[in-house]
Amino acid sequence: MSAPYAAPDDFRTAVLDAGLLVASAVDGVYQLSGEFEDVLQGLQRHLGSQRVDHDAPRRWFPPVLPRAEFLRTDYVASFPDLVGSVDVFRGSDAEHKALLGDLEQGCDWTQHLEPAEIVLSSAGCHSLYATLPAQIPDEASRAEICGFVFRHESGPDPTRLQSFRMYEFVLVGTPEQALGHRDSWMPRALAVLEGLGLRPRVEVAHDPFFGRAGRMLVAGQVEAALKYEFVVDITDATGTAIASANYQQDHFGRTFSLTTGDGQPAHGACMAFGLERTTLALYAAHGLDLAAWPADVRAALGC
Numbered sequence: 047m048s049a050p051y052a053a054p055d056d057f058r059t060a061v062l063d064a065g066l067l068v069a070s071a072v073d074g075v076y077q078l079s080g081e082f083e084d085v086l087q088g089l090q091r092h093l094g095s096q097r098v099d100h101d102a103p104r105r106w107f108p109p110v111l112p113r114a115e116f117l118r119t120d121y122v123a124s125f126p127d128l129v130g131s132v133d134v135f136r137g138s139d140a141e142h143k144a145l146l147g148d149l150e151q152g153c154d155w156t157q158h159l160e161p162a163e164i165v166l167s168s169a170g171c172h173s174l175y176a177t178l179p180a181q182i183p184d185e186a187s188r189a190e191i192c193g194f195v196f197r198h199e200s201g202p203d204p205t206r207l208q209s210f211r212m213y214e215f216v217l218v219g220t221p222e223q224a225l226g227h228r229d230s231w232m233p234r235a236l237a238v239l240e241g242l243g244l245r246p247r248v249e250v251a252h253d254p255f256f257g258r259a260g261r262m263l264v265a266g267q268v269e270a271a272l273k274y275e276f277v278v279d280i281t282d283a284t285g286t287a288i289a290s291a292n293y294q295q296d297h298f299g300r301t302f303s304l305t306t307g308d309g310q311p312a313h314g315a316c317m318a319f320g321l322e323r324t325t326l327a328l329y330a331a332h333g334l335d336l337a338a339w340p341a342d343v344r345a346a347l348g349c
């Protein structure tokens with residue numbers, strides 16, 4: 047079966063013409079229409095209604111997190127090409143004058159800025175770990191989280207954004223609890239996406255880890271089946287991952303010094319849904335006219 051669109055450019059033209067996204071001068075940065083945001087909010091509520099851990103705290107994160115916490119995630123080692131750092135001005139009046147002078151002359155004014163104590167968030171769950179208790183309780187720590195993340199992506203594919211939201215169900219605990227969390231979420235995630243009329247296939251993921259060391263990381267990731275992606279066909283060019291089920295082993299337990307009752311580094315897992323991507327996948331599957339979508343899908347999304 048062929049995808050609804052031949053190429054990412056065709057899909058981009060269609061969603062722009064329909065007014066669902068409004069392009070900026072930079073690839074991957076769009077404004078969203080009110081209708082698009084309504085569908086996305088409906089999706090967010092619908093995903094939340096699938097929660098099974100009713101006591102898990104629900105947290106909405108800002109798009110930035112402390113630089114020191116971000117460094118503990120090791121994201122910059124694996125994906126330096128996707129990272130976004132924030133610069134701020136801390137200068138005097140004289141330095142401000144110099145900045146304005148450079149700006150006026152078309153020179154690099156950003157040399158007057160310096161790195162802030164925050165960076166842009168690269169994944170929803172990164173903001174969570176530093177706020178968990180160092181001693182993870184026997185019943186594990188769970189959270190339902192949402193936040194804007196940034197990735198320095200490029201290209202005409204409107205599903206490859208630089209700024210987007212992730213909705214995640216996270217567990218930190220023993221290896222059995224973490225794997226159990228991920229593996230019990232996979233069929234639930236499939237069912238909720240299918241219930242919205244999407245037909246994802248579940249694939250073992252291979253992330254684009256950076257550089258030569260990255261090739262080893264990706265081999266390990268595939269071999270240990272640490273991450274599964276839920277992939278739909280929006281264009282004939284390539285599948286689009288709208289959600290992922292991740293087992294991070296003891297990575298964040300080690301770097302954030304989180305331990306379980308036996309004194310071992312805690313293991314983590316998360317089920318992550320990309321809100322903008324899944325909304326785009328819904329438009330690709332059901333057409334760009336919301337009024338013509340199946341009634342049960344509109345009812346589930348409340349729009």
Ligand code: ATP
Binds near residue numbers: 199207253289
């Ligand atoms: P991809 O393989 O497509 O680059 P990813 O494996 O990096 O995605 P994850 O880190 O698993 O993605 O993020 C969870 C979800 O966030 C993805 O399943 C997807 O829905 C969404 N997502 C990831 N990158 C983007 C992006 N650039 N634009 C929009 N949504 C994204």
Ligand code: ZN
Binds near residue numbers: 169171292
């Ligand atoms: Zn995550």
